[in-house]
Amino acid sequence: MRNRPPGTRRSLSAWIFACLLLAAAVASAQEYQQALPGYQFQFPRDDFNHENYQTEWWYYTGNLRAPDGHRFGFELTFFRQGVSRAPGSDPWYVHDVWMAHLALSDIGAGRFHHQERLNRAGPGLAGVDAATGTIWNGNWQATITPRQEDLRGIGRNFAFSLKLLPAKPPVIQGQNGVSQKAAGLGHASHYYSRTRLLTSGSIEVAGRSYQVEGTSWMDHEFFTGSMAPNESGWDWLSVQFDDGAELMLYRMRRKDGSIDPYSSGSYVDAQGRSRFLSARDFVMTPAGDTWTSPATKAAYPLRWHVSVPLLHLAFEVTTPLRAQEMTGRFGPSYWEGAIDIAGTHDGSPTHGVGYLEMTGYAEPGRAVVPR
Amino acid sequence: MSGLVLFYRLILRPLFRQPGRALLILFAIALGDAAVVAIALAGNAAAGSFHSSIETLAGKNDFEVTAAGGVPQDLVARLSKLPYPLQVSPRIEDRAMVADTRQSVPLIGIDMIGAANTANLPVLGASEVSDAIRHINDPDAIWVTRGLAQAIGDRLPLLIEDHTRTYTVRGILPDSTQVSGDAVVMDIGAAQIATGKQGRVDRILIRTPAEGGFAAWESRLREVLPAGVMLNAQGAETAANRRMLAAFRWNLRILSYIALIVGAFLIYSALSVSVVRRRPEIGTIRALGTSRNAVLLAFLAEAAAFGMLGSLLALPLGRALATGAVRMLSTTVNALYVSSRPGPLSLTAGSVVLALVVGVAVSCLSALAPAREASLVPPTEAMARGRRDYEVRVERKRDALAALGLALCGAVAAQAPEIGGKPILGYLSALLFVASAALLTPLVVHFAMEAGSGSLRRLAGMEGLLASRSLGGSLRRTSVLVAALATAVAMMTSVGIMVGSFRETVLTWMQTELPADLYLRPASWAGGDQHPTISPQIADRIARVPGVAAVRRMRAYDIQYQGLPATLAAVQANPPTVPENLRFLSTAQDADPMRQLPSGNFAVVSEPFANKHHVKTGMSLALPLGVQKVTFRVLGVFYDYGDEAGLILVDWNILQRYLPNPAPSNLAVYLAPGANLAETRVAIQKAIGNNNVLAFSNREIRRQGMRVFDQTFAITWALEAISILVAVGGIAGSLVSIIIDRRREFGVLRFLGATGAQIRRLILFEAGLIGLLASAVGLGLGVVLSLVLVFVINKQSFGWTIQFHWPVAVLAWSMGIVYVATILAGLYPARLAVRMNPIEVIHEE
C-alpha cells in the first residue's frame, strides 16, 4: 500500500469534472496524457498550463488579518477541464472549459461570500499565458513570477488584490513525481504545493477597504482520470503553524463508512523539508459540533481532533466562521473555510491557522458540465 | 327632476321617434373612431414587435457595444477583464430563413458557456448549460422556440446568408425566452461560422452593478473602447429603429384621423339637423323656464352619450379593421424599415381609453355649435306656428375673408421646417387648408347653384331646378355635407397624387438606377434592414462566366449615424463602358463624384440621409467603421428612393481597409455586348452552384420594386377607402334626414302633379350634385394638399424629392367612384320619399 491517492482536496474538482467526463464524451481520456511516475518538475514551466492532461487546477487559500484585528479567509481557484483536443484555430472552439471559484470569509463580520464562474478560452475570456505568467478567468486572475504571485478577485459585492511571496520552495507531493490515486499505472496526478506564501494586500467588502496581511497556500495539480467509484467524499486540511511548519492531511471516506487506506498527507518543517505521511501515520476524527447548512441541509462536523504520533503532534481544529459552505450551480456543494489550530507539539503548546475542506456531505448538485 | 324631464322631452323622445338619426350619428362616430383604433392597434402590432425579436435571450442589461461591420471580438475579452463586477455577453444577431416555410426568424448566437454566469438569464439553467456544453463544438447544433420544432433531435434546414444547411435541434427554448415569435439560437462560435462573421460579434451586452450610476459606468467603459465603437444604453438600436418608425407611425396615425374628421363633419351635420328639427320643443321648454345653459348641456350630454356609445361600437369594429391593416402594415415595416413579425393584436386599456376619448371629444366638439344654437332659440319660437326654415345666413364676405386668411396661414405653415423630425407644421398647414376649404364650401355651393340653376333647369327641368335650389337654399346643411365629402375626396385626391407622383418618380429612378443586366442577392433576404452576404468566391466565379463583361460588388452595413440607423454601402466602380447610374441633386463643381470615389476617403449620400442629418456636399462625415472613426468627405447628394433610413456610398476598396470583409451583399452583372441574357443567366446559375443566391433581371427587379411600393401604400388606400365610406355613408344618412325634413315639400309636389319617378329623380339629382360639388371642391383642395404632401410632409418626414405628376387615370377613377357612390347613397332616401303619403305629410301640422 505504498500508493497514495492524488491530492485529495483536488479530487473535489476531479469529482466535478468526472461528471463532465462521464457525459456525452466530449473528449475521451485516450486523447490525453496520463500522470506517470518519474515526472520531473521544472519551474517556472510547471507553474503554467499542461493542456495534454485533461484536468488541471490552481488553488489558492489563505488566512489574513487587518491591523485592527479584522480577520479574513479567502479562496481563489482556477479549474481547467479538457473537452477536445481537435486542432482548430477558431477562438470560440471549446478545447477546455474553464471554471473558477472565488470566496471571501469575512470572519470579522461573520459573513461568507462566494461566487463561481464558467468560461471558455474564447477570444481571451479565460486561460493561461506563460509569457505573462497569468492564469485568468474573466477578471479573476493570478500572476505567477518566480519571486511573487499576484491574485485579483472581483466578486459581485467584494474584491481583493493580494501579493504573495513564497517563503519556501515548492513541495512536490507524493513520490517519484506522482501523487498516486489508485492502484495501477496512470491513476495519479502531478501535484505540488507552495505551503507558505507571505501575503499582503487589500480587501474591499461591505463598502470598506482593508489592508491585510497573512499567509496563503497554493496547490497546482494536473492529471487525466477520475476518482474511485467506492469513495463518497473526503476531509482535507492544510495548517500553517506559528512555528513555521506546515501540515497537509486528508482522509478519503468510503461509501461503507470506512476510511480509505489511500488517505495521506505531508509535513513541511520550518526549513522547508517535507515528509510524506501515510494513512497509518495520523488520526483525524470529527469531534462533534455539527453545523447544518440551511441551503443544502448537509451536516458538516466543524470540530476535529487530529494527532500525528510520529511527529508528537496533536491538536484540535475549530473554525471562527461556521457558514463557509460553497454552494455551486455548476458543481457539488462543499464546505471550505478558514480554521484555527490549538494543540501540542513535542509537548509544547502549538497554534496555527489553516483551511478545511469537507466534501460529499451534501447531495450532489446538478453538475455543470454534463453528467 | 326637471333635468330629467328636459332630457326626456328634448333628447329621448325625439330619439325614439327618429331612430334613424341616432343610427347615423352612431355610424359616423363608430366608423371614424374605428379607423383610429384600428391604426393604433395595427401600428402597435406591426411596428411594436420588432423590438423583441432582436432582444431574444438578451436579458436585461445596462449597456450595449456595437460597431459598424461588427465589434472585434477581442473587445469581449478586454471588457470581461476589466476590474469591475460586470456581466459581459457577446452576441451574433442575424436572421435565418426556415428553408421549408421561407419563414424568416431571428438567429441569435450567444456564448452558451459564458451565459451560465449571467444571473439575469433565467432561461439557461444548469441543465441547459450542460446540454449546451455537450454540443458546444457541433456547428450544426441549434436551440429553437417551440414553433420551429417538435422535438429535440429534429433536423431543420436553414437558409443563412447564401447557403442552406441542415441543423439539429438540441433543445427547445422555454416559452419564457422573451421572444415574441420564433427564434433560432446557436452557440456564438457556430453562429459566426453560419453567418461568416468570424472575428466579430454584432453586439456586446454589459450589465453593471446597480450602484455607481449610468454616467459613471459609461465613462469607465468608454475609456477602454476604441473610437469607432459605439457604447449605448441597451436597446439603443431598438430605440433608433423605434424613432425611425415613430415618424412612419405618426404619419399613419394622422391619416387615420382623417376618417375621424370626416366623421366629425357628419356628426355636426346630423346634430345641426336634429337641433333645427327640435326648435319647437326647445321653444316650449324654454317657455317653461328652462335656462339656456340647461339646453346647451342637454345637447352636449346627448353628444357625449352618442360619443360614448359610438366609441364602444368602434372597439370591436376597429379590432376587426386592424386585422386587415396589420398585414398591410407589417409588409410596409418589413420592406422599408426593420425585419419584424406582427405581434398579437390586443385591445388594451389604452386602446379603450383612446377610443372613448377620441369618440367623446369629437362628438362633443362637433355638437358644440349646434348645441349653442339650440340654446339661443327664443322661447317665443314655440308659439310661432309653421316651423322656420333654415336661415340662409351665409355671411359671404366674412367667410371669404376668413377662408383667405386660413389659406394664407396654411401657406406660411407649409414653409416652416419640421419639428423633431415630424412635419407637424406641414400637417397644420394641411389642416388649415381643409378649414379654409370648409369655409369656402358654402360660397362655392351658393355661387355654383346661383350660376348653375338656369342651366340645370334647362338640362334637367324641374328636378334640376329644385335640386339646385334646395342645395343652395339650405346652405348651412348642404355645405357641411359637401365639405365632409370634399374633405374625404381631397384626402383621396391628394394622397392619390402624392402616391402617383411618387410611383412615377420611383419608376423613372429605377430606370436610371439599374443599368446592369442581372442583379444577385442571397435568397435569405427578407427585409430592408437585412444585408445577408454572398460567398466572395461566387463573384469571382461569375466574373469568369463567358458573356459576363463585369461584376460589380456591393456590400451594405447597417450603421448608426447620430443615433439614427443608416445604411453604409461600399460599391465597386462601374465598368468604364457603363454610364453612371446615379443622378445627383448636388455635386462639387468638378462633376463626376462616382469616378472620384475610389481615390480616397470620399462618400456620396442619398437625399434622405442628407435631409435627416443636414449634410451638404463638401461637408465631412465621421463614420464609425469597426473600431475606428473615419472621416469621409461628401462629394455629392444623389436621388434615392430605396432606403428611407438614408444611404452612404463609399468605394469598395476604401471600405475594405477599415472593414476587411470580402463578402458582397449584392452583385450587379454586366453582360458583354451581344451576349444572350437567358443563356448567360443559366451559366451564372451554374457558377452559383448550391449556394442560395437569386438572380434578377433588370426588369424583374423593377417589377419587384413596384410591387413592394404598391404593398407599402396599400394601407394608405385602405384608410382613404374608410374615409370615403364614412363620407358616403354619412351622406346617405343625411339625405334621409333631409328627406324626412322636407317631406312636406315632396307632398306639395305630389299635389302639384309630380310623379313618384320625378321625386326619385329629384333626390338622386340632388345627391349627384352633392357628389359633383364635393368632387370639385375636393379636387381643388386635394391638389393643394398634394402639394403640401409632396413638397412638405413627405420631404420633411422621409426626405425624398418627388417629381409632381398627375395620375389622371387614378383621379378619374376615384372621382367616378365617389360620384357613383353618392348617387347610390341617394337611392334609399329617394325610395323613402317616393313612399311617403302626400296627404299625410301635408296635414301633419
Add this chain to the structure above:
Amino acid sequence: MSSAQTDPDAAPPLLVFRDVVKEYRNEGERVRALDGVSLDVPAGRFLAVVGRSGCGKSTLLHLAGALDFPSSGAVLLENESTHKLSETGLTKLRREKVGFVFQSFQLLHTLTVVENVEVPLLLAGEINARPRAMERLTLVGLADLAQRRPHQLSGGQMQRVAIARALVHGPRLLLADEPTGNLDTATGNSILALLRAICSERGVTILMATHSAEAAAIADAIVRMRDGRILEGTQ
C-alpha cells in the same frame, strides 16, 4: 239622401260624388272620414264645404283632387271615374284638371315667386312656362314680385302666389282647403274676392273647404258637413 242639385238647365256637373265612403286606419282603429257622400258640383260654380275640423271636408277635397280613392262609391271628374285610373293616370288628371290652394300656402321656399308658379307646368314637362306663369302672377296682381322669395312676402301675397300656381296650367277645378285660415280678415276677404273673381270671370269651378260661415258666404252654394255626412244643400 241629401244632394246639392242645381237647376237642370245649368251645365253638366264637373265633379260628381256618388255614395262615397272613405275609411282610414289610424293606429289600428278604423276611422270613417266620409260616410256615403253624394254630391254634384256643376262646372263654373263656387261651392263652399263648411263644417268643424274633422268633419271630412279635407278628405272630400283630396278625393276630388284625385289624390286618393274612395273606399266605396265613385268620384267622377268630367265623367271619368278616378277609381279606374292608375297612379300615373291620377297624376295626369291632377296635372291637367286640378289646382290646389292650401291653408298654409305651401310655397317652395327655395324657389322664387315666379318659379313657384311654374312648378306645375315644369312637372308636366312644359319647357316654356315663364310667360304663362307671369300672366297668372299679373292676374293675382303680383307681377312686380316675381323674382322675390316666398319668405319676403306677406301671408296674403303668399296665398295669391299659391292661387296663381294653382291656376297656371288652366285647371277646370280649383280645390281650396281653408285658404284664409292663416290670414287676417281683411286679407282673407281679398283672397276670397280673388277666388270669386276667378270663378266668375274665368269659369273655373271652385270647391272650397272652410269652417268660417263668413268665408262660405261668398260661394254660390254651401254644403254643410258633420261626421262625414252632408247635412243640407244650397241656399
